[in-house]
Amino acid sequence: MKISVSNIAWYQDSKKFLQFLSFIKNLNCDGVEIAPSAIWNEPIESTKEERNTLKKNIKQLNLDFIGFHSLLFSKPNLKLFKNSNLRLETKKYIFNLIDLCSDLEGTKLVYGSPKSRELCGKKYQDCKNQSLEDFYEIAEHSKKRGTIFCLEPLSIKETDFITSLEEGGEIIKHVDHPNLKLHLDTKVLFRTKKEFKSLLFTYKDIIKHVHVGDENLMPPGTINKEHAEIGKCLRDINYKGFITLEMRRNLDNIEGSIKKSVKFIRENYLKA
Numbered sequence: 001m002k003i004s005v006s007n008i009a010w011y012q013d014s015k016k017f018l019q020f021l022s023f024i025k026n027l028n029c030d031g032v033e034i035a036p037s038a039i040w041n042e043p044i045e046s047t048k049e050e051r052n053t054l055k056k057n058i059k060q061l062n063l064d065f066i067g068f069h070s071l072l073f074s075k076p077n078l079k080l081f082k083n084s085n086l087r088l089e090t091k092k093y094i095f096n097l098i099d100l101c102s103d104l105e106g107t108k109l110v111y112g113s114p115k116s117r118e119l120c121g122k123k124y125q126d127c128k129n130q131s132l133e134d135f136y137e138i139a140e141h142s143k144k145r146g147t148i149f150c151l152e153p154l155s156i157k158e159t160d161f162i163t164s165l166e167e168g169g170e171i172i173k174h175v176d177h178p179n180l181k182l183h184l185d186t187k188v189l190f191r192t193k194k195e196f197k198s199l200l201f202t203y204k205d206i207i208k209h210v211h212v213g214d215e216n217l218m219p220p221g222t223i224n225k226e227h228a229e230i231g232k233c234l235r236d237i238n239y240k241g242f243i244t245l246e247m248r249r250n251l252d253n254i255e256g257s258i259k260k261s262v263k264f265i266r267e268n269y270l271k272a
Contacts, residue, residue, distance in 0.1 A: 001234065003265055004031035004066050004244045007038050008217075009258050011249065014039045018057050023255065027262045031064035033244045034106075036097065037074035044096040055104050066242050067106035067147065069211070071097055072113035080134060081127045081161075082120040090116055091134060095141050102145035108209050109142070110183045112152040114159035127161060132174050139177035150183035150209050155191055164188065169203050181208040185246070187215055190224045197233045204237035210244065212265055217248040219261045221268070231269035243269055 005027075010020040017039060021032060036043035040050070058065045071094065072078050078090040094111075101109055119127050135149070142149045153168045162168050168182050184207050189196055200207070214223040221227060234243075243265060250257035 001239060001270055002030035002064075002242050003262060003270070004033050004064070004242045005029055005258060005262065006033045006035060006069060006211075006244050006246045008035050008070065009245065009247050009249050009254070009261075011254060012038055017054075021057055021061050021063060023258070024262075025061045025063060027259060029063070029262060031066050031242055031244075032058060033066040033108075033242075033246075034068055035070035035073060036068050036100065037070065041074075043100055044093070046100070051100070051103050058104075064242070065104055065106045066209070066244065067101050067108035067110070068097060069110035069112065069152075069244075069246070071109060071111060072116045076115050078116050079120060080117050081122050081130065087130075087134070091137065094138055098138070098141055098145050098147055098149070102147055107147050108150055109147055110150050110152050110209060110211070112154055112183075112185075114154050117159055117161045119160050124161075128171070131161075131171060135171065135175050135180055136177055139175065139180035142179040143177075148179050148181050148208055150181050152183040152185055152211075153188045154185075155187070164192070165199060165203055169206065172206055182206045183209045183211070185211040186213060186220070186224070186227065186230055187211075189230055190215065190226060196226070196230055197236065200233045200237050204239070207237075207239065207241075209241055210234065210239070211246040212243050212269065213246045217246065219247050219250070219257055219264070220245070221261075221264050227264070227268040231271075234269065 005024045040046045079086045080090050138149050151168045153162050153164050156163045212220050245261050
């Protein structure tokens with residue numbers, strides 16, 4: 001397994017992004033993951049020059065660019081299930097983000113974006129049936145651009161659609177597309193009453209990315225104490241991908257908090 005860090009833990013200032021890359025490189029991290037709206041006000045309108053500069057900065061430090069998460073954070077109006085116009089608009093925006101991710105040579109897009117997938121008063125089965133069509137189209141576009149679209153189960157406090165690994169796994173099974181996979185956020189495991197090992201073994205073939213953090217995007221180990229167990233389970237299922245530190249910025253000590261959390265991940269996930 002390799003370690004990457006999401007830029008949501010850093011200063012919300014695009015001018016300091018190169019400093020962020022240098023900082024995580026000095027921590028011996030392997031990659032970086034980006035919430036695009038934390039860099040650009042409107043990511044899909046970023047210029048070719050801006051994209052090339054970002055790609056160059058990442059490459060110069062010999063970091064891997066994993067891809068995007070928090071895809072629709074700055075677009076709370078976009079909804080898959082509210083009406084047909086918003087459905088098309090939401091998919092179009094996701095297609096554009098896939099293009100941007102591919103242009104930057106990223107390979108993963110994590111679809112959390114809880115507000116965009118709310119049922120909006122519709123019947124669950126109707127929304128599920130629609131989602132099979134929508135996710136297939138998104139996966140097809142991902143295939144064309146060399147990326148993988150990863151569904152992220154979230155809590156029922158955040159959304160009412162895809163709130164467990166089982167639900168996400170079932171949708172992926174029905175869509176049956178090689179570019180639609182499952183994203184594991186440790187927070188979803190903290191909420192389950194099922195044994196971690198059996199759950200991860202069930203979905204080991206479709207888990208393609210992992211985020212590590214505690215409830216409410218707190219640094220790992222602050223609230224939840226099961227990280228070492230989850231780390232062992234990931235090693236047991238032979239997960240070889242990236243583990244991204246996902247936590248909100250600690251304004252009192254941004255650098256120290258990231259450094260401590262990266263060390264925590266090494267000790268609880270990478271060490272046998």
